[in-house]
Structures are given as structure tokens and as C-alpha cells.
Amino acid sequence: MxxxxxxxxxxxxxxxxxxxxxxxxxxxxxxxxxxxxxxxxxxxxxxxxxxxxxxxxxxGADVGGSGPDVGDVVLVPVVPDENNGASVAPAIVTRVWSKSVVNVRVLGDGNTITWRTSLSYVESLDGALPGAAVWTWTGGER
Known part of the structure; x- marks a missing residue:
């Protein structure tokens, strides 16, 4: 696929x-x-x-799952040089716009905590560009 x-x-x-x-x-x-x-x-x-x-x-399936809630932990792509070499960081959902669009607070591996807005759901971060406006669930699809 x-x-x-x-x-x-x-x-x-x-x-x-x-x-x-x-x-x-x-x-x-x-x-x-x-x-x-x-x-x-x-x-x-x-x-x-x-x-x-x-x-x-x-x-006819509800492909959006239950959707995110404020406080959920999701994953986002980040710039590895700004995240102790890791290309993915956890983020806390701070605002839910829809089942697929959220705002988050990124919790990188370092001293910087950043906000990201209007991130869209993708099933995988494979191939996502660092800092792209996308997110996925921590354990795969919900």
C-alpha cells in the first residue's frame, strides 16, 4: 500500500x-x-x-477512529538536530479542530518546547519532512 x-x-x-x-x-x-x-x-x-x-x-467505515482528544499524546516529525538526533517527538494535543486536525505542544528531547498548529493526521510519519504539519498516533492507528 x-x-x-x-x-x-x-x-x-x-x-x-x-x-x-x-x-x-x-x-x-x-x-x-x-x-x-x-x-x-x-x-x-x-x-x-x-x-x-x-x-x-x-x-462505509468510519476511517477517522475515535479521533484525538485534548491531552492525547501523538507523534510529530521534527528536525533531528533540534531533538538530540531523533526525527520524531511526542506532542500533547492542545486543541482539536476535527478528527484529523489538531494543535500540539511538542516535547522535544532538549530544552525547547514548541507549539505547532493545524497539523493533519497521517497513518505514518515514514517519509514525512522534518517539521511537516502532520501527526500520527503513538501506537499506530486508533
Whole structure:
């Protein structure tokens, strides 16, 4: 099964093919690897939402699980140099916007505690860029 990141890149590639590799304003599209972290994260969020909607439509399942609650511990991707070499850190949910979008307080392995807002759920952090606006459950899917 492809990851959400792979779905995002596939979607970006398909968008480029449909527009002749031009952006919405007619400029040449950058390659996937040339996109900013924020833009790639937006494509990942969009791909995840489409995948969840497709799964729900095909199966009738509630793919969102019970959803996060304030106080839940989740995992987020971080810059390893700012986290004692680790690329993932725990975070406490501080605000729930929906079953898939939360605000968190990141508890890195160091002296810095940071806030991150509007993070979108992904099933895995594999391939997530450091600092991407995504989160996942600590023990896998709920």
C-alpha cells in the first residue's frame, strides 16, 4: 500500500500532466523535490483526505477512529538536530479542530518546547519532512 507521501507525489505529478507542467497562474511547475516543505505538506494533507474519503466511500467505515482528544499524546516529525538526533517527538494535543486536525505542544528531547498548529493526521510519519504539519498516533492507528 502506498504511503500518503507517495499518494501526494502521485497527485502532484498528475496535476502537472493535466496542466502541461504549469502552475495555476501559468508559470512552470517546480519538481516535487523543489517544492517547499509547506507546499509538500499541503499535498500530503490533500492526498490523505482523498484517501480517507475513498476508503469511507468504498467500505462505509468510519476511517477517522475515535479521533484525538485534548491531552492525547501523538507523534510529530521534527528536525533531528533540534531533538538530540531523533526525527520524531511526542506532542500533547492542545486543541482539536476535527478528527484529523489538531494543535500540539511538542516535547522535544532538549530544552525547547514548541507549539505547532493545524497539523493533519497521517497513518505514518515514514517519509514525512522534518517539521511537516502532520501527526500520527503513538501506537499506530486508533
Amino acid at each position: 502506498p504511503t500518503t507521501l507517495e499518494f501526494a507525489e502521485t497527485g502532484y505529478t498528475a496535476y502537472g500532466q493535466s496542466t502541461g507542467l504549469l502552475t495555476h497562474d501559468g508559470a512552470p511547475m517546480p519538481g516535487w523535490d523543489e517544492l517547499s516543505d509547506r507546499t509538500r505538506a499541503a499535498w500530503v494533507q490533500a492526498a490523505g483526505a482523498v484517501a480517507l474519503a475513498a476508503i469511507a466511500g468504498l467500505t
